[in-house]
Amino acid sequence: MAQSIKRKVEEGEWLWTPRPDFAKASHVARYMDWLDRKKHRSFEDYDALWRWSVSEPEDFWASIWEYFDVQSDQPYLRVLDRRVMPGGKWFEGSLVNYAEHLLRHETRAAPGETVFHHCSEVRPLARMDWQTLGRQVRILATQMRAMGVEPGDRVVSYMPNVPETAVAMMATVAIGAIWSSAAPEFGVQTVVDRFAQIEPKLLFAADGYRFGGKDFKREAEVRKIIDALPTLKQVIWLDYLNPGTPAPRLANVVRWAELIEQPDVPREEFRFTRVPYDHPIWIVFSSGTTGLPKAIVHSHVGVLLEHLKLMHFHLNMKPGGAMFFYSTTGWMMWNLLLAALLTGSAAVLYDGNPAHPNPDFLWQLAADTRTTSFGASPTFVQMMEKAGLRPGEKFDLSALESIVVAGAPSTPETFDWFYRAVKKDLWVTSQSGGTEICSGFVGASPTLPVHAGEIQTRMLGMDVHAWRDDGTEAPAGEVAELVATTPFPSMPVCFWNDTDGKRYHEAYFDVFPGVWRHGDFIKINERGGCYIYGRSDSTLNRFGVRIGTAEIYRTVEQIPEVADSLIVCCELPGGKFFMPLFLKLKPGAALDNGLRDRINAALRENCSPRHVPDRIYTVEQIPYTLTGKKMEIPVRKILMGWPLAKAASRDAMMNPSAIDWFVRFAQESIDYQWRAGAA
Incomplete structure (x- = not known):
């Protein structure tokens, strides 16, 4: 077989530097200017800002609360009661709602302004505007309240990546119920292993999905899931694969269309349920390759503060932008994709095979939706490269500003491919974090240069280090365990049904007491760039x-x-x-x-x-x-x-x-x- 000739890309090789106007207009640059003007705190560069954010976490997270004008029914008592992991209480005394902040841009959006671009193998490309989204969330939330869903009740979903699922999540969170999601391609036992642990009251379910041109009906699977969940009181049925077909004959089932066609609830009359600092927002699950998956509980206030910081400062999303990340509803990247709404940006939803009907379909989607931030896993990038794709030559990607690669370690060649095949003036970023924090530990800054295979920096508020087995700091350039030595708000509140906290402690704190050990190997170089070398347990x-x-x-x-x-x-x-x-x-x-x-x-x-x-x-x-x-x-x-x-x-x-x-x-x-x- 003939070997292709390709330039060898060295790890850490310089690839890109932001234009001065791009860096100056970034959210993080504006935040630094605000700190200087309002708080009399001046930082010469990102590294200095990061060091302050982890050395004075109370001041940093208080500034995030103030800068983004977080809405609470009453002032918080303190930012953090004590610097301990686990167990520290963040913004105790506050009463907030994450969905309220997701939808806050509705009042500012122009009539008809897009919040979702969406398509699938079942549906053609379409748009939803902010006003429609807000109206549907209020209607559904009101109907769920009428069904008896109360704060703290668990609401679960077996739905594809379509706007209805996003509406269901926001409506659930809006009324203080607890959301959890499984993708429809999950098998029955995988779903039951997750949902049976949390005893849900209501299930959203779709009749199936389409992948690679093939239909997968799911009514039989839904029946089995319902039979295995005796706590269910209500099923909301989406006729997605075969629109117009009646709901299956099940107890307490209602069609999605019947609910969403109910009278509108005026925005000024609807009340979001603002909940205490430790009230769960959702339950996400570990991958579950062995044993029962860990049921990881996050809080409204923790996720809200973290996602405000992440979407603005590390992904630089803005009103008028559009964020795409290829994900199913069973991965926390779906939650992060919807978090783009916190910035007034639109989200691009796609359900189906990423290479169907053509290997470059997602690039066509990016062009059609004027995507500004395009995200995928390194596995998908590898597939595109091996297929010889050069999207930048075929599609209008003039709106594209950044690339987000997440899900696995990226190579220097992955970075280089984007500059060769997509666009030369491009902010190519890699991120690493996890389901456990529903965010990243290390990631990007729009003010820093890009080096091949290198994650630009440690994220603000994330006191990340590389530690040797003996608990000492590894020198720059040495691969060691990724640890976080200072608490941060998006740490799990708990694991569900882990009453004594034993499983939670064993998962992250059994090696270095009081220090979060994430389970990844990391190398941090002298300029603060990071490299992830896979799971330490593998x-x-x-x-x-x-x-x-x-x-x-x-x-x-x-x-x-x-x-x-x-x-x-x-x-x-x-x-x-x-x-x-x-x-x-x-x-x-x-x-x-x-x-x-x-x-x-x-x-x-x-x-x-x-x-x-x-x-x-x-x-x-x-x-x-x-x-x-x-x-x-x-x-x-x-x-x-x-x-x-x-x-x-x-x-x-x-x-x-x-x-x-x-x-x-x-x-x-x-x-x-x-x-x-x-x-």
Whole structure:
């Protein structure tokens, strides 16, 4: 197979610097000017601002409250009662509502101003304006109150990424009920594993969805989910896949259209339920590759303060802008996408296969909606690059200002592709955080330059460091554990049903007491740029040397014949290790000695001899979770002899059949005779 020639991009290589007018007009620059004028606090650059935000967190978060004019029924008693993790109380005494702030721009928006651009494989591209959104939220919230939904009740959703789901979320939050969502592609058991834990009162459900041109009906699945949730009192049915069809014959079911066609509730008469500082806004779940997913509870005030900061200062969204991120409703990135409304920006909603009907469909969508911020996972970017796409030559992307890459570590080549194939004057950003905080720890600033593969900075208010195993700070440039040493508002309030806080503590505080250990490996260089090297719990520990899987993927997936890869390291008796590399090859490629030698040589040269695998195998598919993460830990467990049922949940997989090869491999391969003591 002929090898393509491409410029080698060095990690940390300079790629872009913001224009002076772009940086000066940014939200973070305006905030720094406000601090200077109103608070007599002057900062020479972003780094100085960050250092103040983490050394004086009470002053910083109080300034966020004041700068964005957070609405509360009464003043808060204090910003933070004590600097402890977990257990610190943020803005105790306040009474706020997140949905009220999401919809605040409705009163400022011009008639007909767009809040949602939306399309799917079922529906053509359309728009919803701010006035329609506000009216539908008020109507639905009022109807839910009439159904007996009260503050603290759980409301769950099994719906696609369409405006109705966004309306349902906002209406739920508006009345103080607690929202939780699962994507319709989730299997029954995956949904039940989540929702049964939180005992919901009301379910929003759609009749199905379309993906890759194929219809997936969901009535049978919804019936099974309802049967498994005895606390349900009401079902609201959306005839999305087959509009106009009647709702199924179920107890207490009502069609979406019947509710939303009820009389309008005037804005001045509607009352948002403002709730205390620790009142839950939603429950999000960990990926759930093994065991019951963690039910993570966030608060209105914590999410509101964090999202105001994130959307303005780190994503620079503004009125007239449009934010797109490819996500399903089962991923916290969907929550973040809707948070763009806090800035007066529109959100672009898409439900379907990102490469259907054409591989560059999402770029057409970006052009048609005048998207200003385009977001996707590194896996999607890799697919576009391997397909040879050059969107900047085909589409009008003149409105596009920034790229948000999230969901997995990004490589220097990912960054470089955007500048080569999309646009030269582009703020390409990578972010890293998690479901646990519904935001990011490290991310972007519109005032800083972009370097290849590098996350620009630590986010304001996030006291992030790289710590060695002994709890000491790693020097600049050394890979170590990502920790946060100062409390921040978007920490989970608790895990649902974790009455003594044991699971919460074990998840983040069992290694370094009082310090948040996130479970990622990070490197912070001398200029404050950050690199994420994958999950520390999936790190390859070979003869006492820890190897980040992202380093290997970056090298291996630059080999022209390689379409995708996965690597794990299994501990053997006697202190030995077995580190196999699994490859999905491009059509027409074959794993021969020449390809093996080139892969091993590249790993030895670009990484180290310890990065060279013990064996290389080819597979038809690399298994991924529904949120696009390679399933390294479940594969490792399977190869170590775990039964599939305990190692992974099929319903939590993007491609469930991909795991079967690894099950057979573990059972049949002679390489695993060591489990019986042969090695």
